[in-house]
Amino acid sequence: APKKGVPRWFTLWSLSFVKEMRSERLGLFWWFAEPLLLIMVFTFMALVFFGGNVAGMPAFPFAIIGVANFLTFRITLMTTAAGTGHLTSALHDPSVTRFDILVGQAPRPLVANACVAGALLMYLMADGQIPAPERPAIIVMCLVCSATMGFSVGLMLSFASFIYPGIRRLYIIVLRLVAVSSGLFYVSEQLPQQYKALVLWNPILHASQLSRDAWFQIYATQDASFAYVWVCLLCALFMGLSLAIVERRRRAEKGDIE
Numbered sequence: 514a515p516k517k518g519v520p521r522w523f524t525l526w527s528l529s530f531v532k533e534m535r536s537e538r539l540g541l542f543w544w545f546a547e548p549l550l551l552i553m554v555f556t557f558m559a560l561v562f563f564g565g566n567v568a569g570m571p572a573f574p575f576a577i578i579g580v581a582n583f584l585t586f587r588i589t590l591m592t593t594a595a596g597t598g599h600l601t602s603a604l605h606d607p608s609v610t611r612f613d614i615l616v617g618q619a620p621r622p623l624v625a626n627a628c629v630a631g632a633l634l635m636y637l638m639a640d641g642q643i644p645a646p647e648r649p650a651i652i653v654m655c656l657v658c659s660a661t662m663g664f665s666v667g668l669m670l671s672f673a674s675f676i677y678p679g680i681r682r683l684y685i686i687v688l689r690l691v692a693v694s695s696g697l698f699y700v701s702e703q704l705p706q707q708y709k710a711l712v713l714w715n716p717i718l719h720a721s722q723l724s725r726d727a728w729f730q731i732y733a734t735q736d737a738s739f740a741y742v743w744v745c746l747l748c749a750l751f752m753g754l755s756l757a758i759v760e761r762r763r764r765a766e767k768g769d770i771e
Contacts, residue, residue: 544621544625545625545628545629547584547588548580548581548584548625548626548629548630549629551580551584552573552576552577552580552629552630552633555576555579555580555697555698556572556573556575556576558697558698559572559575559576559698559699560572562698562699563698563699563703567698567699567700567703568700568702568703568732569729569731569732570725570729570731570732571642571643573637573642574633574634574637574642574643574728575725576697576698577630577633577634578630578634578652578721578724578725578728579695579696579697579698579721579725580626580630580697581626581627581629581630581656581724582655582656582659582695582717582720582721582724583659583691583692583695583697583717583721584622584626585622585623585626585627585656585659585660585663586659586660586662586663586691586717587622587663587688587691587692588621588622588625588626588663589619589622589623589659589660589663589664589667590663590664590666590667590670590688591667591688592618592619592621592622592667593615593618593619593663593664593666593667593668593670593671594666594667594670594671594674594681594684596611596615596671596674610761611761612757612761615664615667615668615671615757616664619660619663619664619667620660622660622663623656623657623660626656627656643728643729644729644730646727646728647727647728647729647730648727648728649727651723651724651726651727652724652727652728655720655721655723655724655727655742656720656724658716658720658742658743658746659717659720661746661750662716662717662745662746662749664753665746665749665750665752665753665754666749666753667753668752668753668754668756668757669749669752669753669756670684671756671757671760672756672757672759672760675760675763691715691717694711694712694714694715694718695715695717695718695721696712696715696717696718696721696722697721700722700725700732700734701713701718701722701734701736701737702734702735702736709736713736716741716742716745716746718737719736719737719738719739719741719742720737720742722734722736722737723737723739723742
C-alpha cells in the first residue's frame with residue numbers, strides 16, 4: 514500500500530522498477546542499452562544519407578534528440594497498452610486501481626531516455642562539439658509531450674486490446690510506420706512536398722524538430738508547429754481517458770473488477 518505522504522504514482526513506479534530488476538538480471542541494462550543502440554543506428558543512417566551534418570546540425574546529437582522523443586513515445590505507449598504487467602498483484606490493495614498502475618508505470622521511459630540523451634548531449638557540450646541549448650525548457654516540454662502522447666495512445670490501445678486482443682499485432686506494424694515518419698534521420702524541410710505533407714501528420718516529428726530548433730541556432734524549423742502538437746496531445750488525452758473509463762465499466766460488467 515502507498516505510504517502516507519508519498520504520491521501513489523511514485524510508490525507504484527518504485528515498485529515497478531524493483532520488480533523489473535528482480536525479474537531479469539539485465540533489466541536495468543536494457544533500460545539504457547536500447548536508446549544507445551537506436552541512436553547509433555540512426556546516426557549511421559544520417560551519415561549515409563546526408564554526411565556529417567543534417568540541415569547544418571551534427572549527425573550524432575541530431576539523432577540523439579530524435580531518438581529520445583520517438584523512443585519515449587513508443588515505449589510509453591507499449592508499456593501502457595500492455596496493462597499492469599509486473600504490478601498485477603498490487604490490485605489486491607483496494608486503494609489501488611488499474612489506472613493508478615498505468616500512470617505509475619508511464620514515467621519509466623521518459624526518465625530512462627532523458628537520462629541517456631541528457632548524458633550524451635552533456636558529454637558533447639563538455640567536449641566542445643555542440644553549443645549549449647538555446648531554449649532548454651522547450652526541449653524538456655517536447656519530451657514530456659512525447660511521453661504524454663504515448664500514454665494517451667496506450668490507453669486507447671488498452672481498450673482496443675480488451676475488445677480484440679489481436680490488435681496488438683497491428684499496432685506493432687503501425688509503430689514501424691510512425692518511426693519512419695518521425696524524422697529520426699532527416700527533417701521535413703529536406704523532403705519533396707508530396708512526402709513532406711505525409712510526415713507532417715506525425716506529431717512526434719513536430720516534437721523532434723521543435724527540440725532541435727530549441728537546441729541549435731543554425732536550424733529554424735519552418736514546418737513544425739507547437740499548436741499542432743498541443744491539439745494532437747489534448748485530443749489523444751481526451752480520447753485515452755474517455756476510453757479508460759469505458760474500459761473500467763466493461764471490466765466491472767464482466768466481473769474482472771469491482
